[in-house]
Amino acid sequence: MIASSMALIQQFSMPIARLVRPSHRTCFRSCTMAVATPSPSDLSVPLTTRAQVLLGLSDEELQQLALDLGQQSYRGKQLHHLIYQRKVREIQDLYQLPRAFRDDLQEAGWRVGRSLIFSTVTATDGTVKLLLKLHDNRLIETVGIPVEADKGSVRLTACVSSQVGCPLRCTFCATGKGGFSRNLQRHEIVEQVLAIEDVFKRRVTNVVFMGMGEPMLNMKRVLEAHHCLNKDVQIGQRMITISTVGVPNTIKKLASHKLQSTLAVSLHAPNQKLREMIVPSAKSYPLDALMRDCKEYFLETSRRISFEYALLAGVNDSVDHAVELAQLLHGWGHGYHVNLIPFNPIEGSEYHRPHKKAEKAFVSALESLKIAVSVRQTRGLDANAACGQLRNNFQKNPLVTDKDLASSH
DSSP: OOOOOOOOOOOOOOOHHHHSOOOTTOOOOOOOOOOOOOOGGGGGSOTTTTSEESTTOOHHHHHHHHHHTTOOTHHHHHHHHHHHTSOOOSGGGOTTSOHHHHHHHHHTTEEOOOOEEEEEEEOTTSOEEEEEEOTTSOEEEEEEEEEEOGGGOEEEEEEOOSEEEOSSOOTTOHHHHTOEEEEOOHHHHHHHHHHHHHHHTSOOOEEEEOSSSOGGGGHHHHHHHHHHHHHTSOOOGGGEEEEESOOTTTHHHHHHTTOSSEEEEEOOOSSHHHHHHHOGGGGGSOHHHHHHHHHHHHHHHOOOEEEEEEEOTTTTOSHHHHHHHHHHHHTTOSOEEEEEEEOOOOTTOOOOOOOHHHHHHHHHHHHHTTOOEEEOOOOSGGGTOSTTOOOOTTSSSOOOOHHHHHHTO
């Protein structure tokens, strides 16, 4: 796998009161709330990006922050409502809070943590792709997918990114071809959902960690964001899906958290040799080991695993492949579901989308062998917002702004 070895940094915790610069207005109280320990991956994130951010903090943490700044605890509850429900983007726009509290927050170096929407692309089917410009001028992509559900209701799914780019370079995916910069922070994941809600003017009902990046290579921040989305943004755990192509020793760790969310494993092949060709990182994670971890995950959580399978014409889409896939799954127990994804074209790829006839034959073969299967509806294709198509020119190198150009002269 691409995981690089780094020296462990010393763990620490400190009260919020020690993180803020004292204001002439307030006398800070002591605080026992611990600050998240930086992980080795955080060392690649600029200090300006790791500034003190309100988005991602819980109701209790915001109440404690209010106390630390000499306010009553209910001001923290107000702050929580303004950030997560009203979606206020700047501290000075928190008009319901006293000016002194707002000024103290700013003087202490706090910011809300919302990014600018750099561009918006809307597909003919209503899918919207957003490019968010992060604090360090890198861009990430997130997708909002509206689907009419039963009785006229609308399900709105946010497909969120967990990294700036991706280091795994799966051969059918555009993201890996664009390079990799860094992991996303907790607030940078959460804000994607809020941005989708801003654009659609409605609540997000489902979240899938299927955007740019490999979530298991950023598990700490993904779990923090998952907790925030569940408790603060109030999206049910069963409405959240975490996807992975498979990173050694991570599925067991995820199982220990006993989430009620869905685990989606990107399989893409029924045998190790073919899988290594499609997913190069599979060389370090043999298929038997992956399936063993998936079986233990099911036994630990009682949650059915969804296996994602990108259908590539002439590569992995034959009936024989379907039979081999069914045999593989049956060999490791039950509690599995196969989600087929017809290949979505990307620039520079040698792969092609399978014919409908081949797709139907693959489905029929799985169903005849008692495998639960579905075919993912392609959404956002004409906006390059479909599965596997997310990529931008600023994954590896940050966007150069007019301000940057001016300072270079």
